[in-house]
Amino acid sequence: MASCRERRRDSDTSLLLEDEEDREEDTEDEDHIEKAALNILFCKRFWHLLKVIFPKLISPTFLMFCTLLAVCLLEQVVIYQTGLIPSQFVRILAAENPQKSEFMTRLWLSLIIIGLNSTLKSLDGYISSLMYVRWRRLICHRLHQKYFQDTVYYQLNVLQENMDNPDQRISQDVERFCKQFSLMIAVIIISPFTIGYYTYQCYISTGWQGPVSIFVYFVTGTIINRFIMSPIVSLLVRQEKLEGDFRFKHMQIRVNAESAAFYRACQVELMKTNFRLHSLLDTQKRLINREFWLNFAVNMFDYLGSILSYIVIAIPILSGAYSHMAPNEISALVSKNAFVSIYLIGCFSGLIDLSTKLTDLAGYTHRIGELLESLEKTEKGTMEEQTNHSADPGDGDPSENASLCSNESTQSNKAFQLESVTLTPPSLQNRVLIRDLNLEIEAGRNLLIVGNTGSGKSSLLRVLRGLWPTLGGSVERISPLGPQGVMFIPQKPYLTDGSLREQIIYPLKDKYPGQVSPDDGIIMQYLERLELMSVFERAKGLDGGTEWINWYDVLSPGEMQRLSFARLFFHQPQFAVLDEATSAVSMETEELLYNMCKDMGMTVISVGHRSSLRKFHDVELKLDGRGGWKLDTIR
Numbered sequence: 161m162a163s164c165r166e167r168r169r170d171s172d173t174s175l176l177l178e179d180e181e182d183r184e185e186d187t188e189d190e191d192h193i194e195k196a197a198l199n200i201l202f203c204k205r206f207w208h209l210l211k212v213i214f215p216k217l218i219s220p221t222f223l224m225f226c227t228l229l230a231v232c233l234l235e236q237v238v239i240y241q242t243g244l245i246p247s248q249f250v251r252i253l254a255a256e257n258p259q260k261s262e263f264m265t266r267l268w269l270s271l272i273i274i275g276l277n278s279t280l281k282s283l284d285g286y287i288s289s290l291m292y293v294r295w296r297r298l299i300c301h302r303l304h305q306k307y308f309q310d311t312v313y314y315q316l317n318v319l320q321e322n323m324d325n326p327d328q329r330i331s332q333d334v335e336r337f338c339k340q341f342s343l344m345i346a347v348i349i350i351s352p353f354t355i356g357y358y359t360y361q362c363y364i365s366t367g368w369q370g371p372v373s374i375f376v377y378f379v380t381g382t383i384i385n386r387f388i389m390s391p392i393v394s395l396l397v398r399q400e401k402l403e404g405d406f407r408f409k410h411m412q413i414r415v416n417a418e419s420a421a422f423y424r425a426c427q428v429e430l431m432k433t434n435f436r437l438h439s440l441l442d443t444q445k446r447l448i449n450r451e452f453w454l455n456f457a458v459n460m461f462d463y464l465g466s467i468l469s470y471i472v473i474a475i476p477i478l479s480g481a482y483s484h485m486a487p488n489e490i491s492a493l494v495s496k497n498a499f500v501s502i503y504l505i506g507c508f509s510g511l512i513d514l515s516t517k518l519t520d521l522a523g524y525t526h527r528i529g530e531l532l533e534s535l536e537k538t539e540k541g542t543m544e545e546q547t548n549h550s551a552d553p554g555d556g557d558p559s560e561n562a563s564l565c566s567n568e569s570t571q572s573n574k575a576f577q578l579e580s581v582t583l584t585p586p587s588l589q590n591r592v593l594i595r596d597l598n599l600e601i602e603a604g605r606n607l608l609i610v611g612n613t614g615s616g617k618s619s620l621l622r623v624l625r626g627l628w629p630t631l632g633g634s635v636e637r638i639s640p641l642g643p644q645g646v647m648f649i650p651q652k653p654y655l656t657d658g659s660l661r662e663q664i665i666y667p668l669k670d671k672y673p674g675q676v677s678p679d680d681g682i683i684m685q686y687l688e689r690l691e692l693m694s695v696f697e698r699a700k701g702l703d704g705g706t707e708w709i710n711w712y713d714v715l716s717p718g719e720m721q722r723l724s725f726a727r728l729f730f731h732q733p734q735f736a737v738l739d740e741a742t743s744a745v746s747m748e749t750e751e752l753l754y755n756m757c758k759d760m761g762m763t764v765i766s767v768g769h770r771s772s773l774r775k776f777h778d779v780e781l782k783l784d785g786r787g788g789w790k791l792d793t794i795r
């Protein structure tokens with residue numbers, strides 16, 4: 161008999177599967193509605209991306225494009241000459257008196273043409289690859305520029321529920337889009353020229369019947385492919401999303417391996433990870449089923465095309481149009497005509513083949529376009545927010561301003577002035593955490609924010625930082641946010657990739673990369689006082705840990721918090737906002753840290769549960785989590 165725990169696990173799995181089935185049905189319905197809209201959206205989003213990769217007319221991308229066009233045209237001339245080689249040999253060898261000198265000349269010419277052909281083909285691939293790199297750089301730069309604008313990355317990752325896996329879109333989808341498009345571009349740009357030229361050649365050899373039958377064949381192929389293609393695009397978009405979800409699940413385990421291991425969570429994590437895998441594979445299977453018919457149609461058209469070329473050539477031969485010619489001339493002409501017709505059909509087949517690549521391209525275009533639109537919308541919202549708060553000193557870019565302790569000019573008596581502020585979580589507007597709060601945070605008056613867990617303490621800090629909007633009231637930010645004015649130490653210590661120095665000077669950029677800086681002495685003093693010398697040694701010095709990327713795996717929570725304080729002491733802002741920043745250190749260390757803040761003249765705004773914190777503060781703001789608050793002086 162299955163144990164109670166196993167039964168519960170089974171029921172969890174079946175609930176997840178039922179959930180997924182419901183979602184599958186919903187997506188089927190949505191699919192129909194989305195298909196039409198997706199096609200219009202594709203054109204809009206593709207145009208948007210084209211404007212990113214071709215920013216202006218005279219640009220390196222445009223020059224590359226022109227060079228590629230020239231190379232492709234030249235390549236076509238050489239391909240035409242290569243195609244004529246067999247007919248020229250047939251004419252020489254099938255003549256009544258074959259001439260050795262004529263044969264040798266033709267042989268040398270053919271070798272030169274083949275050499276040229278190979279060079280041009282490699283050049284065309286080379287330029288396409290260079291374009292791929294350049295496009296990827298342009299699109300990623302554009303996305304990064306918007307993503308890292310103010311708090312846009314926070315809003316996208318935390319507050320916007322409809323935007324899945326922005327990281328995957330930037331790192332993977334852009335790569336695939338650029339690769340696919342760079343492979344298609346040569347075919348797209350050269351097709352009008354080759355089709356025009358070979359249609360003319362085909363007309364000369366076969367009369368109007370040849371080109372017309374090939375055109376009819378192409379149009380039929382395109383219409384059939386169009387019908388098969390449309391459901392594939394929405395499936396591809398979904399597959400990319402599930403691919404990102406699956407990768408995210410593995411990343412979650414990677415980042416939280418220790419916590420999961422403490423819970424002995426292997427079974428539940430196995431179930432959840434397999435669930436993501438199965439959702440992905442089911443969608444992939446549906447996609448493969450649909451692609452079967454697309455591939456079938458594409459292959460049918462490729463092979464039917466070769467038969468059609470013989471039908472086209474047969475028409476003038478069977479109607480006796482070439483009966484007056486010598487046998488070697490007819491053979492040469494048939495060989496030449498075969499090449500022209502087959503090449504023209506090949507051009508059309510190439511365009512039909514593009515349809516499979518186009519579905520992939522459309523999927524990536526939607527995902528990148530969606531992200532770009534969302535980024536633009538969020539960026540606009542943030543800018544409007546900033547304009548509304550134009551009285552605020554603004555965030556600026558703290559990393560640009562690398563001066564240590566040069567905050568005299570920006571010193572102000574107050575950090576924040578809150579009037580009648582009402583605050584709710586962003587997606588739960590009926591759950592008021594704080595109602596009509598009036599608060600003035602001024603220099604020299606340390607503020608302690610207390611309340612039960614979930615009562616809105618960190619949320620108030622989010623509002624102060626401008627991450628969350630308020631439901632009502634006004635928040636005036638008087639002191640500039642950043643290492644010179646108001647510096648936030650979040651509840652989860654944030655350690656970036658890079659050396660120990662980069663952790664300490666964060667969010668500033670390294671002023672003296674790889675050199676001894678004048679700040680080294682002071683940094684070492686802080687490391688010693690905070691008992692972080694063992695970290696200094698393990699990191700092989702301030703600049704030694706470049707390959708030691710994941711600090712979270714190798715530092716204890718207490719060490720991470722002390723490192724955050726080393727950062728705070730390095731910057732010495734006028735106001736320090738500490739969100740449970742000493743929860744993982746001993747009371748003695750907590751006392752040392754607060755005393756150091758006091759000695760440096762910092763005003764602290766702390767969130768915390770420990771009663772030992774009271775003695776370092778002057779005022780206490782108590783939240784009840786239902787909107788109520790109380791401000792008391794601490795004696």
Ligand SMILES: Nc1ncnc2c1ncn2[C@@H]1O[C@H](COP(=O)(O)OP(=O)(O)OP(=O)(O)O)[C@@H](O)[C@H]1O
Nearest residue numbers: 318585586587588612613614615616617618619620
């Ligand atoms: N991004 C979010 N979207 C919606 N609700 C959120 C979000 N972040 C937090 N909340 C909710 O807002 C409420 C207040 O959260 P907050 O983090 O401010 O609590 P807190 O008082 O700091 O708690 P703790 O002492 O446990 O840190 C909680 O109920 C929380 O679940």
